[in-house]
Amino acid sequence: MTNLRTWLALGAVAVAAACGTDDQGTGTTAAAASEARAGREDGGRRGGKLLEARLTGSPRPYAGTGAANAIRGVPAGGLPWVVAEGKAELSAGGKLEVEVEGLVFDPADATVIARGLAGQNTVASFKAIVSCQSVVAGAAAVVNVESPLAPATVGAASAGGGNATIEATLTLPSPCIAPIVFVTSPTGAWFAATGS
Numbered sequence: 001m002t003n004l005r006t007w008l009a010l011g012a013v014a015v016a017a018a019c020g021t022d023d024q025g026t027g028t029t030a031a032a033a034s035e036a037r038a039g040r041e042d043g044g045r046r047g048g049k050l051l052e053a054r055l056t057g058s059p060r061p062y063a064g065t066g067a068a069n070a071i072r073g074v075p076a077g078g079l080p081w082v083v084a085e086g087k088a089e090l091s092a093g094g095k096l097e098v099e100v101e102g103l104v105f106d107p108a109d110a111t112v113i114a115r116g117l118a119g120q121n122t123v124a125s126f127k128a129i130v131s132c133q134s135v136v137a138g139a140a141a142v143v144n145v146e147s148p149l150a151p152a153t154v155g156a157a158s159a160g161g162g163n164a165t166i167e168a169t170l171t172l173p174s175p176c177i178a179p180i181v182f183v184t185s186p187t188g189a190w191f192a193a194t195g196s
Contacts, residue, residue, distance in 0.1 A: 052088075053195070056195045058076040058192065062080075066078075076191075079105050079112050080109050081106060083192045096168050097166070098128050100163065102162045103152070104156070105118060121152060121154050125164075126191070127150065128182065129184055129190070130181055131145075131181075133178050134176060180194055
């Protein structure tokens with residue numbers, strides 16, 4: 001019985017050494033507690049992901065209808081787009097990383113086919129727009145923040161067209177609720193957005 005008590009006591013000491021307690025006594029590691037405190041002190045803006053999501057192309061009826069079917073004030077392009085692969089990551093500190101492969105005009109759309117643009121990208125640069133629900137002067141508001149332009153490959157997706165990487169550090173509004181990331185034309189018409 002004495003040996004069992006000694007063994008249990010030693011086990012408790014080992015666990016206590018491996019796991020500190022934060023200022024709330026929750027038993028988290030010291031490093032995690034320090035990181036959590038830092039996050040609380042700066043409103044959670046130092047780290048952590050606000051968003052990590054796949055991208056989907058702009059379908060009809062969004063495409064081709066301009067402001068009539070805009071999402072948070074961002075209209076879709078004039079024709080529908082598809083994306084072979086796409087992802088967006090956004091941190092609480094505003095770091096944005098977007099990658100798209102094969103972001104091209106929808107090869108199955110009749111109007112796209114009639115114009116000879118099926119499966120093509122004709123736009124040499126894309127940018128990202130991050131849209132947040134926020135608060136401005138005490139009222140609910142949408143705040144959209146844009147990245148700089150990034151080069152995109154032109155041509156058919158089968159030949160590497162529609163590929164781009166957008167990396168930027170943006171000044172996000174506080175709060176930034178329910179963020180959406182759009183990949184857009186230089187003039188701000190969206191071709192792809194976070195979703196599935």
